[in-house]
Amino acid sequence: MDKKILGVIIGIAVIIVVVSAILILPNSEINTPQKVNEKIGLVINSPNQSTTLQDLDEIYSIASETGIGRSNVYLFWNLVEPVRGEFDWKQSDALMSFNKKNDFKVTLYFSIINGETLGPFPSWIGKPPIQSIGEDRVVSILDAILSRYDIIDTVIISGDTESQFRYNEQNIPVYKDLFNGVYDKIKEKHPNVKIGNAFALHHVLNKNLLHIVSDLTIGDFVAFSYFPVDSLNEINKTPQQAKEDLQQVFDLVDDKKVGIFEISWSTSNFVGGSDSTQTEFLEKSFEFYTENESKLEFFTWYRQYDRPEGTCVIAEQEIGNDILSVGGSGFGSSEHVIERLSNYICNAGLINNDGNLKSSWNEFKKQIEMIN
Numbered sequence: 001m002d003k004k005i006l007g008v009i010i011g012i013a014v015i016i017v018v019v020s021a022i023l024i025l026p027n028s029e030i031n032t033p034q035k036v037n038e039k040i041g042l043v044i045n046s047p048n049q050s051t052t053l054q055d056l057d058e059i060y061s062i063a064s065e066t067g068i069g070r071s072n073v074y075l076f077w078n079l080v081e082p083v084r085g086e087f088d089w090k091q092s093d094a095l096m097s098f099n100k101k102n103d104f105k106v107t108l109y110f111s112i113i114n115g116e117t118l119g120p121f122p123s124w125i126g127k128p129p130i131q132s133i134g135e136d137r138v139v140s141i142l143d144a145i146l147s148r149y150d151i152i153d154t155v156i157i158s159g160d161t162e163s164q165f166r167y168n169e170q171n172i173p174v175y176k177d178l179f180n181g182v183y184d185k186i187k188e189k190h191p192n193v194k195i196g197n198a199f200a201l202h203h204v205l206n207k208n209l210l211h212i213v214s215d216l217t218i219g220d221f222v223a224f225s226y227f228p229v230d231s232l233n234e235i236n237k238t239p240q241q242a243k244e245d246l247q248q249v250f251d252l253v254d255d256k257k258v259g260i261f262e263i264s265w266s267t268s269n270f271v272g273g274s275d276s277t278q279t280e281f282l283e284k285s286f287e288f289y290t291e292n293e294s295k296l297e298f299f300t301w302y303r304q305y306d307r308p309e310g311t312c313v314i315a316e317q318e319i320g321n322d323i324l325s326v327g328g329s330g331f332g333s334s335e336h337v338i339e340r341l342s343n344y345i346c347n348a349g350l351i352n353n354d355g356n357l358k359s360s361w362n363e364f365k366k367q368i369e370m371i372n
Contacts, residue, residue: 037372038105039293041070041300042364043262044098047353049311056098063304064102067368070298071099072261073152074109078122081141089148096149106152107261107298109198110142113158113175130164131174135181142182146190154298156223156261157182159198161216162209172215179218194220194297198261201226204252205245213252221297223259224249227266228281233340235265235272239281246288250295258295262302267358268347271340279360282350286367301364306349313342 044063046055063071073095081087099106111119118130125137138157146152157179158164165172183195196219204213213222226246228237237245242265249258265281266273282301289299350361 035372036064036067036069036103037368038069039296039298040068040289040368040371041072041104041107041298042066042068042350043300043303044071045303045305045307045349047305047307047349047351047355049308053094056094057101059304060098060102064104066365067372069103070105070107070300072107072109072300073099074111075145076111076120077125077141078120080145082122084122084124087144092145092149096151100151104151105154106149107154107156107259107300108145108152109156109159109261110145111159112138112178113161113164113197115160115163118164130171130178133178135178135185138178138182139185142186143189146186146193152193154194154196154221154259155186156196156198156259159261160200160203160225161197162199162204162207162212165212165216166207166209169212169215172212176216176218183219196221196223196256196259196297198223198225198259200224201245201249202229205248206231210252217253217256219256221257221259222249222253223261223297225262225302226260227264227344229271229344232337233271233344235277235344239265239277239284242281243284243288246285247292250292257297258292259297260289260299262300264302264348265360266344266348267306267360268343270343273344273347275358275360278350278358279363282360282363283367286371290371301350303349305351306353307346308353309346310342312345313338 042063044060046059048055051059073092075092079088079091096106112133113130114120118133119127121127128134142155146155158175165175179197186193186195197216199213199216199222201224204210216222226242227233228235228239228242228245230236246260246263263285265278267275267278285299285301289296349358350364351357
């Protein structure tokens with residue numbers, strides 16, 4: 001059976017779908033925060049598939065104790081505007097209220113391109129090819145989101161972008177026109193919000209797709225996710241070699257700033273990871289951050305908690321009326337590859353899903369404290 005890789009992007013959105021639909025408005029009371037670093041973020045997630053608003057409040061509070069000042073929020077068009085012109089804010093209001101309460105800035109992931117797939121789009125749009133995605137429609141939904149949530153300061157329009165154009169380079173000019181049109185119109189309405197695209201650095205390096213990144217060095221920044229893996233999703237780098245991979249991003253983006261959107265190291269021994277190497281790489285990654293801080297827009301670690309085995313790659317998962325393929329990048333249907341991806345992702349947290357801290361959690365807090 002062909003598998004559709006749900007992967008990392010859906011994280012928080014899945015949590016909120018199962019949360020009680022209690023509306024928490026963005027203007028909730030804000031606690032007085034400790035000193036935070038708005039450049040440094042964490043992907044905040046529940047260790048369980050089901051959770052409550054009270055649980056999420058505690059999870060965000062634990063994250064805030066590290067001194068981070070940012071998180072990623074993954075909002076998909078089909079969830080926000082299920083009916084044309086009618087917005088459903090219940091899920092996003094809840095998420096944004098936790099971010100605002102903890103004084104976090106937000107990097108918004110809004111999926112026009114999601115690896116090899118497009119969307120997910122609302123059913124009223126259908127499944128348009130990239131040539132038929134309406135610029136004004138994209139501007140309308142992004143304007144609605146940004147007008148509602150003033151804590152969003154950066155927007156990623158497309159993720160794993162290299163995978164979309166690996167075999168479709170002829171569509172790069174079409175996408176550039178779409179992006180630039182959306183960029184110009186959003187900037188008129190929200191001049192302080194920065195906009196860019198994201199690429200999976202490990203795919204770019206493993207599949208020799210550096211030229212696609214260079215062709216799409218547009219917007220205010222170029223963002224990257226990074227797993228230290230080969231094409232089979234097995235860890236094949238030392239922490240020092242992984243740091244050297246990160247350093248290559250500056251050769252790809254001209255004078256643009258770089259955003260580190262999701263950076264991780266799994267502790268799963270099934271894919272060659274361990275507690276000690278995760279902690280060592282976390283330290284190396286913060287060396288990279290301090291050496292290049294002026295060139296970085298943001299730096300966000302993936303992620304807070306592990307997830308239970310078998311919950312991180314979902315077969316034929318349907319989101320709205322579209323199949324979502326995240327991190328697809330040519331994984332295909334290989335059981336071997338998918339099994340390793342699942343093990344990698346489920347064990348990429350800094351805290352075990354039973355709540356026990358890994359050594360990397362204390363190292364994460366220590367590194368931020370030294371910077372702050």
